[in-house]
Amino acid sequence: MVQCSGPDLGPMTTESQKTWMWREWTTESLLPSAEVEALAATLWQRYSEQVEVSYPSPITGGRYVFRPKGWVGLWSLGTSGLLSIRPKVPIKNVFNMWAWAGGLQWLKGLVVSSVDEDISDCLYRMLVERIQGRLHRGLFRTYVPRSERTTRFAGRLEIPPMIQSPWRVDLPCRFQEQTADIKENKILAWTLFLLVQSRVGDVQTRRQGEKVLRALMQHAGLKPFCASDCVGFTYNRLNEDYSELHALCRFFLEFLSPGHEVGEHAMLAFQVDMAQLFERFVAAWLKAHLPGSMKLEMQWSIPYGSGDAFRADMVIQDVDTGRCLAVLDTKYKQVDAPSPADVHQVRSYAEAMDCSQAVLIYPVTPGRPLDSVLGRIRTSTLAFSLDGDLELGGESLLFDLLGKMSSSA
Secondary structure: OOOOOOOOOOEEEEOOEEEEEEEOOOOEEEOOOHHHHHHHHHHHHHOOOOEEEEOOOOOOOOOEEEEEOOEEEEEEOHHHOEEEEEOOOOHHHHHHHHHHHHOOHHHHHOOOOOOOOOHHHHHHHHHHHHHHHHHHHOOOOEEEEEEEEEOOOOOEEOHHHHHHOOOOOOEEEEEEEEEOOOHHHHHHHHHHHHHHHOOOOOHHHHHHHHHHHHHHOOOOOOOOOOHHHHOOOOOOOOOOOHHHHHHHHHHHHHHEEEOOOEOOEOOEEEEEEHHHHHHHHHHHHHHHHOOOOEEEEEEEEEEEOOOEEEEEEEEEEEOOOOOEEEEEEEOOOOOOOOOHHHHHHHHHHHHHOOOOEEEEEEOOOOOOOOEEEEOOEEEEEEEOOOOOOHHHHHHHHHHHHHHHHHHOO
């Protein structure tokens, strides 16, 4: 994967593939050309949810204009090359956000070797190193039942097969065999296999990944798995480190999706919806830090009409009474002022919940913050800053939030 040394927004070439390096929340304006036209057509046809495309017109000054919509990652563009959209949030904070959102606090210790290193590169390297370490210590093994005809007695005899074939001299036996060819290890092999087939990681990491995969496949066979297969295991002192390995596998199986074939190899597209990640992160952080007298619920259903319902991002309730103290809605945007639609939305949720506090939470404080009272509902904007220390950003948000709720108590 191409590494970018700064916010250069022009195309870069690696091997035979052109990689367009863009930044989150940054509008790209490119002069018409055959390759830009092909890029625009591909994005408009395949990835309109991730990137807004405006074709040349007097309004755009005769240029193609591309506006990323809050997604970061890597997209395969077929013959048009690759698109890499890097987050404006520091990479280490993206890891920390995902650690909170996924309940994986150990990710906070991840070392990022470059300020522009891709999320997938870092985690790929971590996965390879941890599987390699486990291979050196020995893979987790367990006993599985096995049936086999043998000339030597083992386990227990299976009587029905003996009766059906009394002339055979070999004995049908059923026994327990210790093996590493189990689901715990097969998930590692499948994830590593997909990564080896992709363009994720630098040359050194890819080579090391191939080496580790060959060693792993001597013990565990290949079988397709999905992200949901990586949960539900029981861990003990013999395999407790597998919880982190399976979490890494879940990350890749969730965010890596098959792309369009490029050259001789299939491309895996790494994609993260930052708006969804921001919502999950803020909710997880607040849940862990709210006073014991309060609780937070996500995706609170607010019925209306015949069987229909709104869903508020977050609702804070009083533990004892169940009374709604605040309705929170996250908006992963950089804005000068909240839009009327966003204000109306969160106010409607608060009114439906008979709540006096409606709060919009942004990653950056709006240029013109809102704090207004209409009727009995106070609507305000707060920020959970993602640029620096996330703990400090969370503490600042919580201090302001508790202040607003106490003023209306």
